Amino acid sequence: MNEHQRTDQEQRRFEELHELYSRGINPYPHEFNRTHNSLYIVSHFSDEHPELLCDVAVAGRIMAMRKMGKATFLHIQDQYGRIQIYLKQDELPEFYSYLNLLDIGDIIGIQGFVFRTRMGEISVHAMNAVLLAKSLRPIPIAKEEKDEDGNKIIYDAFSDKELRYRKRYVDLIVNPEIRHVFEKRSKIISAMRRYFDDMGYMEVETPILQPLYGGASARPFITHHNALDFDLYLRIAIELYLKRLIVGGFEGVYEISKNFRNEGMDKTHNPEFTMMEIYIAYKDYYWMMDMVEDLFGHICEYALGKKEVHHGNKVLNFNKPFRRAKMFDLFFEYTGKHLKGLNKAELLQSARDLQVEIPSDASAMKILDEIFSQKVEHHLIQPTFVIDYPLEMSPLAKKHRTEDGLVERFELFVNGNEIANCFTELNDPIDQRKRLEDQALVRADGDEEAMILDEDFIQSIEVGMPPTAGLGIGIDRLVMLLTNQESIRDVLFFPTMRPE
């Protein structure tokens, strides 16, 4: 901390710290034997049997201090909530003598007995108190009260989004309710992991630094390995390495980890984001739809305790079965047009008829994509499997067993957003090579996001991959959906920010 940059409040705390040392008080002791947390005490206190909590030790950060002369009330906050502390000078003369050196933000430990105050608040009457960590930087503390209905009213909350994201540790202290989002995030991921583990699939780790990137259409981040003096890419998808493991003989593998895409940022895009991908041998996309219905039910039950999820003013129902609709049937349903099998000129005309703006250089697939996102997606509120996509959109998906020009693919849409993507994986090496060669042509044509041909990946398919179903779920967006958050930054502890 630089002397010249210190504010008056910081300077004051620094002086208090030295004063504590000069009085022989250690402002940073090594441990504290906590026996109870705030939530336990508040939920277990009994007015008939206060003796059940006659000796507790709690610890937390001072969030409010009300000095009444020879008695003081504090609120301390731990991970589970807040609890009031009652201190009396005649019972704690030593601690009370340096109480004026303590501030909101300091962390203290209290040992005492639980009682209910005259005003009705369950509190800890301190018999011993100790400073556990002196805070040198003031936190932007907000005041709160409860209205007649018991709703919390917060005054002057710490609300500057930039500061909240940059100083998330402060945000978590002063806006503790945001912890629930992250707790749910953790539960969603662990529910998913438990579900797959219970099915007997194996969690694996594959390279994030890759000599070639693949598995999705996106621009990568590039980095450099000094000792070997060559460039590496941060992965944009997990897909190709997991398929190599299926080739290698594992019959169900999954990975939950970060992907990186060097593209724009907005409410639904962060440069690094978390993906789950799973590949299961001998299964197809029909089987995977059944599994996804089960998986989502399991996640909702475990993380939220129910299968009906409130998002905005909507209620999303995750009870199975989810609707299954062919992509081209949905086009007809929402545009009244049959788009299947149309060539580029015909598609362009349809787009015009529908008043969908199309960039001049758009391919046939791009036109379809555009019509879908403008005319269909926002109708797909309740969980809907959109199935059977055009082949050109999906270079890693297997051709449809009965429908020409389509692949066996589904995307799960909820609340108008894509949440999961799955194919029956392409395991015909001749077809796979051709499809990636076609991508190379698209790429040569100027599409930077077209897939790159990974010769080693194709060789692995040539060695022989069993029929396989693969599924990807964007974890951040799933968490947004299930926790009713509008911005990806509110489900990431530390969203990417420009340096200050």
Next chain:
RNA sequence: GAUCCCGUAGCUCAGUGGUAGAGCAUCUGACUUUUAAUCCGAGGGCCGUAGGUUCAAGUCCUACCGGGAUCACCA
């Protein structure tokens, strides 16, 4: 990448060309069951940065930095 909006005390904000403000927080003092504690008094500012217009700029103009929203690309 484009457009619009925002940046003033630790926090939340007012200030619409003429002496930089409020609430909370901080500091003095009073108060042994308070709770947005209360009451007395006080301190605290490169008004995002750099230029420009003007007798005079927090305020008007330009550029830059940072953030937000919308759009484009994408998951």
